[in-house]
Amino acid sequence: MSASAEFADMSDDSLSDSDSIDRHADVCHCEEVKGNLLLEILKADSSLKSKAKRNEWTWKAQTDVVKWQATPLRAPLLRLPAALAPPALECFTCIRAYCGDLQPPERAMHQDLTEVKCVYTVLMHCHSVAELRDEVYCQLMKQTTSNRSHAPDSCQRAWRLMSILSSYFTCSETLRPFLVEYLSAAAADRRRPCQGTAAVCLANFRKTMRCGGRKNVPSVEEVTAVSAGRSARRQLYRLPGGAERVVNTRCATVVQDIVDDLCELIGVCNPAERAEFSLYCIVAGDSLTMPLAGDEYVLDVTTELQRAQHPFYLIFCRSVWHHPLRTDAPPLYTEVLFNQVAPDYLEGLLLVLPGGGAPAAGVLRDAAVVAALLHRAAGLPDAPHPRDLKFLLPKPLLALKEPRPNKWASWVGNEWPTVRTLSPAAAKSKVLQVLSRWSLFGSSFFAVRRVQGGEWREHVLALNRRGLHLLHPATHDTDAHWPYADLISTRKVRSEDGTLFLDVKCGSLLQQRVTRLQAEQAHEIARLIRQYIALQRDNREGDSRHSPGKVAGNVTPSAAAWNHICKSQSHIGVCNPAERAEFSLYCIVAGDSLTMPLAGDEYVLDVTTELQRAQHPFYLIFCRSVWHHPLRTDAPPLYTEVLFNQ
Numbered sequence: 202m203s204a205s206a207e208f209a210d211m212s213d214d215s216l217s218d219s220d221s222i223d224r225h226a227d228v229c230h231c232e233e234v235k236g237n238l239l240l241e242i243l244k245a246d247s248s249l250k251s252k253a254k255r256n257e258w259t260w261k262a263q264t265d266v267v268k269w270q271a272t273p274l275r276a277p278l279l280r281l282p283a284a285l286a287p288p289a290l291e292c293f294t295c296i297r298a299y300c301g302d303l304q305p306p307e308r309a310m311h312q313d314l315t316e317v318k319c320v321y322t323v324l325m326h327c328h329s330v331a332e333l334r335d336e337v338y339c340q341l342m343k344q345t346t347s348n349r350s351h352a353p354d355s356c357q358r359a360w361r362l363m364s365i366l367s368s369y370f371t372c373s374e375t376l377r378p379f380l381v382e383y384l385s386a387a388a389a390d391r392r393r394p395c396q397g398t399a400a401v402c403l404a405n406f407r408k409t410m411r412c413g414g415r416k417n418v419p420s421v422e423e424v425t426a427v428s429a430g431r432s433a434r435r436q437l438y439r440l441p442g443g444a445e446r447v448v449n450t451r452c453a454t455v456v457q458d459i460v461d462d463l464c465e466l467i468g469v470c471n472p473a474e475r476a477e478f479s480l481y482c483i484v485a486g487d488s489l490t491m492p493l494a495g496d497e498y499v500l501d502v503t504t505e506l507q508r509a510q511h512p513f514y515l516i517f518c519r520s521v522w523h524h525p526l527r528t529d530a531p532p533l534y535t536e537v538l539f540n541q542v543a544p545d546y547l548e549g550l551l552l553v554l555p556g557g558g559a560p561a562a563g564v565l566r567d568a569a570v571v572a573a574l575l576h577r578a579a580g581l582p583d584a585p586h587p588r589d590l591k592f593l594l595p596k597p598l599l600a601l602k603e604p605r606p607n608k609w610a611s612w613v614g615n616e617w618p619t620v621r622t623l624s625p626a627a628a629k630s631k632v633l634q635v636l637s638r639w640s641l642f643g644s645s646f647f648a649v650r651r652v653q654g655g656e657w658r659e660h661v662l663a664l665n666r667r668g669l670h671l672l673h674p675a676t677h678d679t680d681a682h683w684p685y686a687d688l689i690s691t692r693k694v695r696s697e698d699g700t701l702f703l704d705v706k707c708g709s710l711l712q713q714r715v716t717r718l719q720a721e722q723a724h725e726i727a728r729l730i731r732q733y734i735a736l737q738r739d740n741r742e743g744d745s746r747h748s749p750g751k752v753a754g755n756v757t758p759s760a761a762a763w764n765h766i767c768k769s770q771s772h773i774g775v776c777n778p779a780e781r782a783e784f785s786l787y788c789i790v791a792g793d794s795l796t797m798p799l800a801g802d803e804y805v806l807d808v809t810t811e812l813q814r815a816q817h818p819f820y821l822i823f824c825r826s827v828w829h830h831p832l833r834t835d836a837p838p839l840y841t842e843v844l845f846n847q
Contacts, residue, residue: 289333455498
């Protein structure tokens with residue numbers, strides 16, 4: 202994949218001289234307005250002037266403070282510690298250099314300030330010192346207001362730099378409403394040539410508030426493209442079967458945006474159904490594949506891999522099969538699912554051979570029908586030849602002594618007259634319909650080992666909407682089955698030698714059994730279990746909304762553990778859903794050395810009533826179980842108290 206992928210053009214001309222801060226100046230006559238961005242900057246500015254000069258100010262002089270400036274700043278725009286003044290002023294120099302506003306003597310002094318270095322310097326300072334982010338945003342608002350630069354694209358480039366910054370960092374709670382208002386006003390004003398870029402800045406900033414901002418520095422190619430006004434990169438995404446689609450990918454595009462775009466392409470509009478699709482990054486030489494998180498920035502992923510020169514591709518596919526197959530979807534929907542299911546079918550993963558013998562007569566007939574359909578799906582007009590059967594039947598069926606190959610040829614030939622009239626697309630749809638009746642259809646398969654009878658035994662773990670199934674590796678007979686309702690928790694454990702295990706705890710809080718599975722893909726197994734449980738929980742809550750009087754265990758749906766977790770998170774100021782997912786509610790039972798978080802859809806009174814009835818001392822504790830998002834500096838004191846005590 203080339204690092205110099207094309208970028209889509211987006212033109213955005215600089216602001217005219219008539220563009221001013223009238224919207225903000227109109228506010229200035231309201232002296233009772235406290236905390237206004239303009240007044241805050243005026244305070245910072247006035248603190249640097251002598252008392253005599255402060256007594257002689259005029260509104261024009263003060264509004265000039267927040268307008269474009271051709272000369273260097275004498276001091277930061279905001280009140281900052283003295284130690285932060287040099288990096289703040291360096292950021293303003295980089296902004297002016299990036300926009301082409303340096304005077305000739307300054308250009309001679311700063312010949313090393315290339316376009317890319319300017320961007321990297323600003324990002325580095327904002328990453329290292331969070332207090333500088335407000336300052337840099339104010340500097341960019343200043344340079345995009347009433348810009349009268351002799352450089353023809355100065356204002357244009359200031360907005361483009363803002364679009365990069367807004368995809369990385371948010372700002373303080375104090376500045377946020379004013380920054381959002383500034384961006385919204387510019388994005389809504391169609392008279393401004395910069396309207397399009399301002400809209401991108403606003404969208405990037407909102408995405409950053411929701412997803413946390415990008416983590417990796419942009420590539421040189423990305424900085425160059427955005428600086429030239431090409432804000433969208435033409436990124437290739439693969440579909441099952443090898444087909445490729447190009448989706449314009451911007452600085453702030455996250456994985457969920459791509460999943461939504463591709464779901465729309467295949468006709469999946471229901472948000473609950475879209476949650477069953479994922480984007481995977483396949484890296485050459487890496488045997489483990491995990492879907493990218495929905496809030497990951499796509500260009501963070503691709504830039505890091507390109508920088509390391511790792512060949513890779515991004516593939517979109519269905520990772521969970523909870524909703525039934527759709528019959529009203531466009532042909533591409535059928536194509537995607539068919540190309541995902543057919544390889545598993547031909548490998549024999551969907552097939553059960555009871556006791557190692559032939560399957561039931563109904564399964565054999567289905568296999569003959571599917572063989573004829575696969576032949577037609579390839580666009581072949583003539584009946585399949587016996588030598589073609591090895592490409593049309595699952596491998597385990599071909600290895601059986603009975604039925605013999607001539608019998609299979611006869612059965613498939615009998616089905617051909619009813620199949621030959623179908624179009625290839627209709628044949629693929631029919632394959633999915635036939636296989637959807639099989640018990641292992643829609644399963645994700647993993648090779649695992651577990652201790653049984655004092656020794657490790659090989660198994661195939663199948664995850665589908667009905668739960669976890671431990672299968673015999675050859676026959677796919679079910680050795681153990683755990684519905685999701687019986688699962689209490691999962692835990693990943695790594696031994697001293699690096700072996701990865703997954704502990705699956707089943708039963709009730711009083712009667713529990715832990716099964717340890719050795720699995721290289723323990724992380725993906727645990728993720729799929731969580732996703733299936735979440736989908737089933739959402740379905741139950743949907744049923745409850747349609748049946749307001751329905752309760753479970755004499756507890757209303759609002760009393761689920763997840764609701765209590767959300768309330769606790771509100772108390773400590775955690776509002777981002779992705780960050781909330783890092784907190785859990787634990788039930789600590791006296792005498793029980795194993796502690797696992799309660800599932801989000803468990804009913805709290807079910808848990809407490811059962812323990813009280815058995816007279817087991819216990820308590821419920823809320824804490825952070827995952828530490829992916831960085832520490833927050835703008836949270837209330839209770840947030841700090843909780844994490845400090847943990």
